[in-house]
Amino acid sequence: MLSAALTLAAKDLRAELRSRSALMSALLLACLVLFVLYFARDPTAVAPALVAPGALWVTAAFAATTALNRAFQHEKEHGAIDGLLLAPIAREAIFLGKYLANVAFTLAIELLAVPLVVLFFNVDFGPVLGGMALLLPLTTLGFAAVGTVFGAITARAKHAELLLPTLVMPFLVIPVVVGVQVTGRLLGGQTLAEVAGWLRLLCVYDVIFIVLCLLVFPVVVRD
Amino acid sequence: MAPPGPVLGAVAPVIEARGLVRRYGRTLALAGVDLLLGAHEVLVVVGPNGAGKSTLLRVLAGLARPSAGTVLVLGRPIGDDDPEVRRAIGLVSHRSLLYDDLTLHENLAFAGRLYGLPAPAEAATAALAEVGLEAKAGESPRNLSRGMLQRATIARALQHQPALLLLDEPFTGLDAEWQERIRQLLAARIAAGAAAVAVTHQPAELWQIATRVAAFSGGRWALDEARVGEPDAFLARFREAVPA
Numbered sequence: 001m002l003s004a005a006l007t008l009a010a011k012d013l014r015a016e017l018r019s020r021s022a023l024m025s026a027l028l029l030a031c032l033v034l035f036v037l038y039f040a041r042d043p044t045a046v047a048p049a050l051v052a053p054g055a056l057w058v059t060a061a062f063a064a065t066t067a068l069n070r071a072f073q074h075e076k077e078h079g080a081i082d083g084l085l086l087a088p089i090a091r092e093a094i095f096l097g098k099y100l101a102n103v104a105f106t107l108a109i110e111l112l113a114v115p116l117v118v119l120f121f122n123v124d125f126g127p128v129l130g131g132m133a134l135l136l137p138l139t140t141l142g143f144a145a146v147g148t149v150f151g152a153i154t155a156r157a158k159h160a161e162l163l164l165p166t167l168v169m170p171f172l173v174i175p176v177v178v179g180v181q182v183t184g185r186l187l188g189g190q191t192l193a194e195v196a197g198w199l200r201l202l203c204v205y206d207v208i209f210i211v212l213c214l215l216v217f218p219v220v221v222r223d
Numbered sequence: 224m225a226p227p228g229p230v231l232g233a234v235a236p237v238i239e240a241r242g243l244v245r246r247y248g249r250t251l252a253l254a255g256v257d258l259l260l261g262a263h264e265v266l267v268v269v270g271p272n273g274a275g276k277s278t279l280l281r282v283l284a285g286l287a288r289p290s291a292g293t294v295l296v297l298g299r300p301i302g303d304d305d306p307e308v309r310r311a312i313g314l315v316s317h318r319s320l321l322y323d324d325l326t327l328h329e330n331l332a333f334a335g336r337l338y339g340l341p342a343p344a345e346a347a348t349a350a351l352a353e354v355g356l357e358a359k360a361g362e363s364p365r366n367l368s369r370g371m372l373q374r375a376t377i378a379r380a381l382q383h384q385p386a387l388l389l390l391d392e393p394f395t396g397l398d399a400e401w402q403e404r405i406r407q408l409l410a411a412r413i414a415a416g417a418a419a420v421a422v423t424h425q426p427a428e429l430w431q432i433a434t435r436v437a438a439f440s441g442g443r444w445a446l447d448e449a450r451v452g453e454p455d456a457f458l459a460r461f462r463e464a465v466p467a
Contacts, residue, residue, distance in 0.1 A: 007336045015324035078364070079318030082286055083379070086320075087337035088310035223287045 001096070004089040008097025013104060015074055022070035026063040026109045033059045034113075034120045048121040053183035056117045057139075057176045062165075063113060064106040064140075065172075068147035069164045071102055072155040081155060081221075091218035095148060099213075102144040102151070103137075110136050128186040131195075135182050138199060139175040142206035145213035146171040153220050171209070178202050236261050236295070237311075237387050237418035238283060243292035245278055245442075252278040253289065254442035258420075262386070265409075265419045267429045267450070269461055270439035276422040277317070279439065280389045283420060284314050296387055310338060313385030315393050319376040321364040327351060327375055328360040331382055338383040350382035351375070353408060355401070369396035377405060381412065388412065388419035394428045402428060427454040440465040 016022055037055045075081040084094050114125060114132065125132060150167045154160040182195045192199075238260050245253035252275045260266055270276050281287040283294055285301040285308075294301045299308045314320075321330045328347050335343030351357050354374035364372055373396045380388070388409065394402050410432045413419060421429050426436060430450065438446035438461045446464045448457075 004337060007333065011322070011325070011329075011333050014329070015322055019324045074322060074324065077323055078321050079316060080320050080322055082314070082316065082318070083320035083334065084337075085286060086284060086309055086312060086314055087334070088306045088308075088339065089337055090306050223281075 004093040005096035009100035012101035072151035095217035142209040313380040
């Protein structure tokens with residue numbers, strides 16, 4: 001199963017590296033969101049450091065959703081999803097493959113969002129890079145699982161590009177809230193030990209949704 | 224009462240379907256279809272638009288679940304629980320199942336890896352050569368003509384040597400030369416022990432390799448017979464059985 005999953009993930013990454021359609025659209029959206037947020041604040045009343053955590057995670061949430069949307073569109077073209085469902089591999093392997101690729105896409109977008117936030121809000125992430133290196137994957141693992149399942153559902157639907165963000169946004173609340181809280185506290189000088197409770201919450205969220213999505217995926221791709 | 228599905232010859236069944244029913248809301252796409260097909264048998268199915276032919280192929284392939292009835296491929300039920308049974312199926316559908324962001328060779332090698340072929344890259348090269356697309360191996364499917372895309376679709380469906388070929392209008396977009404070459408390719412697979420169900424509006428295209436011909440209408444068999452005579456005579460009987 002792992003071999004098939006890795007084959008599928010490698011295919012997705014290769015296709016994306018070639019077309020860059022998901023990453024480019026996500027990057028463009030990230031720039032637009034940050035641009036709007038930059039001008040939406042009153043610089044004389046609100047310090048950039050107070051806005052930066054929210055800006056980072058709102059941007060990452062929208063951009064990641066855009067990328068997830070794109071990930072299953074590849075399977076929709078020419079009925080390629082039928083090719084996956086016909087292959088002699090477990091449905092769980094399809095989930096794992098798409099999930100691993102989505103984790104990579106989402107992490108890449110978050111990694112692009114951090115320097116953009118630095119650029120727009122002039123915040124120094126240097127001292128908190130270690131904490132961010134832990135926070136980014138933890139916010140991504142569970143959310144990417146949810147995005148993979150909903151991506152599979154909406155791939156067969158009309159107006160998938162509208163449906164997917166609507167469905168996944170409620171599941172983004174916990175990662176975004178924790179992301180904003182932990183980023184703000186780390187930038188404010190707190191240590192990782194002081195934000196451990198938030199990180200434990202993310203771990204629980206990740207485990208629950210990865211397991212749930214693994215169980216649900218074979219059902220949602222069933223005709 | 225609907226005529227029975229095509230009957231088995233003196234060979235073991237490659238596919239056996241019993242009482243297939245498929246509903247889409249209030250629409251009955253399959254209304255109790257039986258089918259039994261052994262190795263070396265080719266069933267050519269004709270029928271009007273909306274008769275349920277493509278639905279039948281999707282149900283036989285396991286891509287659509289029947290509302291009632293069962294499908295056995297090589298004696299094993301097709302479904303989500305047994306990925307291995309899907310290895311026996313090669314599907315040529317209206318869609319190519321190929322990715323535009325991969326080259327033809329990458330597409331076939333990817334499929335070969337999913338099917339566990341021992342040397343997927345070599346198998347992809349051989350499959351493309353078989354349909355005359357070796358020079359296009361590095362091209363994206365989006366750059367191919369309709370006929371070339373159809374040949375690539377056939378190569379993808381056949382490269383893992385399936386025992387059961389499910390073909391939906393397999394000659395779409397092919398010129399006369401390539402119709403003949405694909406016919407020979409299919410005939411070779413049938414001679415090697417595969418079975419095929421081929422849906423077409425032009426039975427003459429597959430007449431030479433057909434062992435049975437059937438008409439499908441209203442989600443059930445309307446006509447079912449061994450291939451004898453000429454396709455025009457069969458089409459006349461078909462029009463009599465299924466008035467426009």
